[in-house]
Amino acid sequence: MxxxxxxxxxxxxxxxxxxxxxxxxxxxxxxxxxxxxxxxxxxxxxxxxxxxxxxxxxxxxxxxxxxxxxxxxxxxxxxxxxxxxxxxxxxxxxxxxxxxxxxxxxxxxxxxxxxxxxxxxxxxxxxxxxxxxxxxxxxxxxxxxxxxxxxPSKLTRMSICVNSQLLSTYALNDVLIAHPCPATVSRLSFRIKKEGQPCSPLVNCRSSGLRVSTAAGSTAAMLSAGGFAMPILSKDLQYMVREPISPGEANASLIHGVVKFDETMDTSWFCKEGLIYIDGSHVFYSLRHGDTIELSPRAPVLKVFLRHHISL
Incomplete structure (x- = not known):
């Protein structure tokens, strides 16, 4: 052997x-x-x-x-x-x-x-x-x-494309799209798509950023911000707009939701500068006004040995 x-x-x-x-x-x-x-x-x-x-x-x-x-x-x-x-x-x-x-x-x-x-x-x-x-x-x-x-269990990861270019890092926990200065308003728009076609209204928001998590990351910052814990083997993503400014009635119900495994989240960035943080603060990529970001749960999985009660 x-x-x-x-x-x-x-x-x-x-x-x-x-x-x-x-x-x-x-x-x-x-x-x-x-x-x-x-x-x-x-x-x-x-x-x-x-x-x-x-x-x-x-x-x-x-x-x-x-x-x-x-x-x-x-x-x-x-x-x-x-x-x-x-x-x-x-x-x-x-x-x-x-x-x-x-x-x-x-x-x-x-x-x-x-x-x-x-x-x-x-x-x-x-x-x-x-x-x-x-x-x-x-x-x-x-x-x-x-x-x-x-x-091992197969945990869903998230792929990130910026201006149609796939980033080399997959997110196991979450992604935060925000202005580099936490005191500065983040301006962005997003919608959910399925097979390339919109399946949700366009959400225009001013906030402190947009967080998107995998199931594995849903018990971390997402849960602390008021989200919900997902079954760790779920293939979906969960998103939440952080501290939205006057979301309006049309957007209020759309600032927190789920991206299904066969869907993507398409985001447009409208600040002079921005950052995509992947799994915390150590890995990040820069954004400029007009950049587009596509987030998808259909990334290669990660095989992880988990404690028995967590993987159930």
Whole structure:
């Protein structure tokens, strides 16, 4: 039997180094400093733990810091990310639909800790919604994957075309179309199309932007903004106009809705400058007045190993 090939993608573990020279010396509350330094140690220990497990398996593997990932991921059988949802999202931008990914939440939120410090600071750690594993079950889940006892879920991603040109990055969570300055009004129009023909009225809006999410991203910013959580295996998209200015009766019912799998959302941008943010703030593309953006759920899926109760 051929040895499996794995890529181990790591969030840098020096996020909260305990050195006076890095600026943390400004933190006067020793509990905050201890909490931040503990997060670094927990993450570093998780990386070492996962590497120790891989050394025992019949696999070839290579560790790569996510900050060093610049080329498409190819020629591996599995990607394992160690960090949180952000690390898995970054990996997804370099993956097609042929390689599955397993996320390891290296620093899960501790409920007792959050309660203990709730009146002093936010002690929330990583949610890891898309991460099926922690160090407690990593080896068992990895063994199940290698033995073929578990299969990945196929998550819908979103493709983005600007002026009919397909962007190289697919969105796993969401897309935000907005002015670079959050205090500046975003001016745009959009409508839903099916087979190239309009199937909704044109919506003209002034707002703080337009957010469109996949099912996987519907429990993040979309839900926080008043949207609804979608079944994670749904093939549809959900959209919401952020903070619309005087939408008017005609548009009021259209500022939040769903784009079906066989539909697209066509948007026109009417500000001097704008940005398309993909899965957060790290990946973005520039817009100019008159640019058109087409969003579609018919992008290559991403194969992700999920926690059982989430994939149901």
């Amino acid at each position: 051929a040895r499996r090939r794995l890529l181990l993608l790591l969030k840098p573990f020096d996020m909260y180094p305990a050195h006076q020279s890095n600026g943390l010396s400004r933190i006067t509350n020793p509990k905050v400093f201890s909490y931040l330094d503990n997060r670094r140690k927990v993450h570093k220990d998780a990386i070492n733990f996962c590497q120790d497990i891989l050394r025992k398996k019949f696999v070839d593997w290579e560790p790569v810091l996510r900050s060093k990932l610049t080329q498409p991921i190819r020629d591996v059988d599995l990607v394992v990310t160690v960090g949180g949802d952000g690390t898995l999202l970054q990996a997804s931008h370099f993956m097609d639909d042929s390689i599955p990914v397993l996320g390891v939440n290296s620093d899960p939120t501790q409920v007792e800790e959050v309660e203990e410090f709730s009146d002093q600071f936010d002690a929330t750690r990583s949610a890891g919604y898309l991460c099926a594993a922690t160090i407690k079950n990593f080896e068992q889940i990895l063994d199940d994957i290698l033995d073929g006892q578990t299969v």
